[in-house]
Amino acid sequence: xxxxxxxxxxxxxxxxxxxxxxxxxxxxxxxxxxxxxxxxxxxxxxxxxxxxxxxxxxxxxxxxxxxxxxxxxxxxxxxxxxxxxxxxxxxxxxxxxxxxxxxxxxxxxxxxxxxxxxxxxxxxxxxxxxxxxxxxxxxxxxxxxxxxxxxxxxxxxxxxxxxxxxxxxxxxxxxxxxxxxxxxxxxxxxxxxxxxxxxxxxxxxxxxxxxxxxxxxxxxxxxxxxx
Numbered sequence: 001x002x003x004x005x006x007x008x009x010x011x012x013x014x015x016x017x018x019x020x021x022x023x024x025x026x027x028x029x030x031x032x033x034x035x036x037x038x039x040x041x042x043x044x045x046x047x048x049x050x051x052x053x054x055x056x057x058x059x060x061x062x063x064x065x066x067x068x069x070x071x072x073x074x075x076x077x078x079x080x081x082x083x084x085x086x087x088x089x090x091x092x093x094x095x096x097x098x099x100x101x102x103x104x105x106x107x108x109x110x111x112x113x114x115x116x117x118x119x120x121x122x123x124x125x126x127x128x129x130x131x132x133x134x135x136x137x138x139x140x141x142x143x144x145x146x147x148x149x150x151x152x153x154x155x156x157x158x159x160x161x162x163x164x165x166x167x168x169x170x171x172x173x174x175x176x177x178x179x180x181x182x183x184x185x186x187x188x189x190x191x192x193x194x195x196x197x198x199x200x201x202x203x204x205x206x207x208x209x210x211x212x213x214x215x216x217x218x219x220x221x222x223x224x225x226x227x
Contacts, residue, residue, distance in 0.1 A: 013196075017183065021203055023097050024179035027169045028207075031104035032162055038109040042068065043116025044142060054128075054138055068110040076107050076168045080175060100169060100177035108165050115161060119153035120146050152223040159215025163208050170204055180204055 046064050049057040074082070080103045084094040087102040123146050131145045147154070173181025180200045188197025 017180075017196075017199065017203070020179050020183050021207070024166065024169055024181070024204075024207065027097050027100055027104060027172075027177075027179055028162060028166045031101045031108060031169070032158075032165050034101070034105045035108035035112050035161070035165070036158075038105065039112025040116055042109065042113035043120065044146075046113060046117045047120045047146070048138075048142070054141065064113070068113050071106065071110040072114070074107075076103070076171055077174065079103055079107055080172060080177075095176040095178075097178040100172040100179075103172070104165055104168055107168055108161060111164060112157075112161055115157035116154065119150040119157055122153055123149045152219050155215060155219040155222050159212055159219070162211045162215070166204065166208060166211070 042064055046061065046068070048054050049061040049064070051058075051061075053061075071079070080100075083103050083106060087099045088094045090102055091098045093099055127149060128141060128145055131141050136145070169177065169179055170181030170184070171177075173179060173183070173185045176182060180203055184197050184200040187193045188200060
């Protein structure tokens with residue numbers, strides 16, 4: 001039988017939760033931006049080098065497709081442990097917020113690549129063909145036509161990615177990753193302080209809801225149909 005202990009809700013406890021909420025946001029936002037730097041070009045390359053893409057290249061497409069599928073197939077906690085040597089080589093240690101960002105980026109980048117690929121494939125081929133007929137360069141078609149037409153879908157996808165990365169960051173608490181997940185494990189699980197567990201869960205849910213609300217507003221603003 002598990003006995004729950006009572007938590008002393010003093011200034012130090014509240015400050016700890018506030019600081020770890022900021023740490024969770026730091027990990028989520030930093031990892032998402034870094035993952036988009038990797039995942040966005042990968043998603044574009046998947047569309048461009050596909051069989052019916054603007055520059056078909058079977059070898060490049062196959063390599064990218066395999067990499068994305070393999071990395072996405074590995075559960076995050078396992079990936080987190082697998083890349084600890086790589087993480088240590090980059091940030092000097094295998095635990096803490098900065099160390100957690102490394103596996104977060106590696107896990108999110110392939111997911112982003114698929115989200116971007118899906119969004120770009122929704123773009124009307126007639127619009128792309130019209131741009132080609134007017135002599136637009138590949139760079140122009142990608143940046144102004146494909147990304148421009150898919151901006152609403154990309155904004156919705158970014159919202160989903162933020163929620164996913166936030167969930168991953170909470171999982172990292174199981175191995176000392178820092179943030180609200182770490183608080184939930186250290187206090188809510190190991191010390192049987194159920195009230196702290198519930199507070200961290202509520203904070204995580206609120207963060208996701210705020211991100212979804214902001215993403216929804218942004219996608220509505222970008223959608224030409226709402227103007």
